Amino acid sequence: MRLLKFMSVAAIIIACIFCLVSFLKPIRYSNSCGEDNLYRYRMGIYQIQTNTLKEKELQKLGGLLSFTGIQNIRCLNELERQRYKMLAQAIDSTNRSLKWRLVKDDLWINKKGDIGLKEVIVIGSEGFTFVDSYLTRMGFNTEEPLNTIIDTSTFQKLNSAFYKDKKHIYRHYAMAYGGSFSTFEEADHATFVALSDCYAKDKNHIYENREGILKNVDYKTFKVKSTVSGCFAKDKNGYLSWSDRITGDGLNDEYVKKAISELDK
Numbered sequence: 001m002r003l004l005k006f007m008s009v010a011a012i013i014i015a016c017i018f019c020l021v022s023f024l025k026p027i028r029y030s031n032s033c034g035e036d037n038l039y040r041y042r043m044g045i046y047q048i049q050t051n052t053l054k055e056k057e058l059q060k061l062g063g064l065l066s067f068t069g070i071q072n073i074r075c076l077n078e079l080e081r082q083r084y085k086m087l088a089q090a091i092d093s094t095n096r097s098l099k100w101r102l103v104k105d106d107l108w109i110n111k112k113g114d115i116g117l118k119e120v121i122v123i124g125s126e127g128f129t130f131v132d133s134y135l136t137r138m139g140f141n142t143e144e145p146l147n148t149i150i151d152t153s154t155f156q157k158l159n160s161a162f163y164k165d166k167k168h169i170y171r172h173y174a175m176a177y178g179g180s181f182s183t184f185e186e187a188d189h190a191t192f193v194a195l196s197d198c199y200a201k202d203k204n205h206i207y208e209n210r211e212g213i214l215k216n217v218d219y220k221t222f223k224v225k226s227t228v229s230g231c232f233a234k235d236k237n238g239y240l241s242w243s244d245r246i247t248g249d250g251l252n253d254e255y256v257k258k259a260i261s262e263l264d265k
Contacts, residue, residue: 031073038073045073084124091123091131100134105157107150108134115147117163122176133178140180149183158194161209173210186213196224198231198242211243225262232259239263 026039026048037047038061045062062073098110100118108116116134123129138144154166162184163170169187173180188202199222200207206214206222208231221236231242239246239260250256 031075080124081128084128088123088129088131091133095132095134100132103152103155105155105163107152107155110134113147114145115150115152117146117172117181119172119174119179121178135172135179135181138180138182141178146181158192158200159209160197162192162194162200162207164189164192171209171212184212196226196228196231196233199224199233208243214240214243216243216245223263225265228259228262230255230259232256232263234260234263 026041026046029038029040029045031038037049039046039048041048041058043064044060045066047059047061049057049059051057061079062071066073098112098114100108100110100116103109103115106118108118110116114134114136116136119133119135120130121133123131135141136146138146138149149168150170151165151167155163156165157163161172161174163172167189169184169189169192171182171184173182184207186205187200187207188204191203192200193202194200195206198209200209201219201222206217206219208214217233217240218235218237222233223235224233233240237245239251239256241250241256241259246256246260251260
């Protein structure tokens with residue numbers, strides 16, 4: 001009986017020492033997922049990482065039950081997926097509550113009268129899921145409201161990147177986590193036409209939808225083709241992918257060779 005009592009007291013003392021130590025110094029913790037940087041710390045389970053400023057960043061993953069081993073913590077990937085799912089649901093719920101309806105050519109309006117350019121954005125790393133989003137302001141959704149600039153009656157889509165109305169040429173710069181929408185001041189409004197989903201021109205310049213004016217192309221011989229998959233073009237000086245010249249080993253890529261074959265027909 002005394003031995004049992006002694007063992008119980010000893011176990012309690014050891015547990016108290018262990019808990020005290022955990023407040024002072026993280027103790028490595030392992031889970032079934034094999035994740036790194038997990039520690040018993042401050043009566044819980046934390047992921048502890050060092051940022052670029054050499055500062056410790058703590059994320060609590062479990063409480064006392066996890067600390068004592070009674071309850072397993074969920075894998076970080078699972079927790080991340082759950083957060084991404086909740087975020088996507090919240091965005092979708094907000095969109096439904098605003099009752100967006102199509103005006104024309106990717107331009108939508110909500111119940112509050114806000115005009116928005118619809119785009120699809122990525123939620124989470126590695127494209128966990130996708131949701132609809134609306135650019136209601138110029139720039140990266142931070143500048144003037146679209147409904148103070150766009151003339152909806154004359155607004156039209158030229159390709160996946162360029163739009164116009166009676167006053168302006170607009171450029172949509174698409175990005176995975178949300179793009180930007182801006183007036184394209186360099187373009188000549190009267191002569192601006194789309195050549196493909198990637199390229200456009202006016203009386204002065206050839207344009208690429210990310211770079212803008214292409215200064216390294218020959219205007220007269222510049223050529224695109226609707227049968228080419230991807231952003232490829234050619235002129236008398238060679239071939240382009242987006243705004244870059246294709247040279248060296250790039251010319252031997254099978255995908256590039258197929259595009260070149262189409263452009264040369």
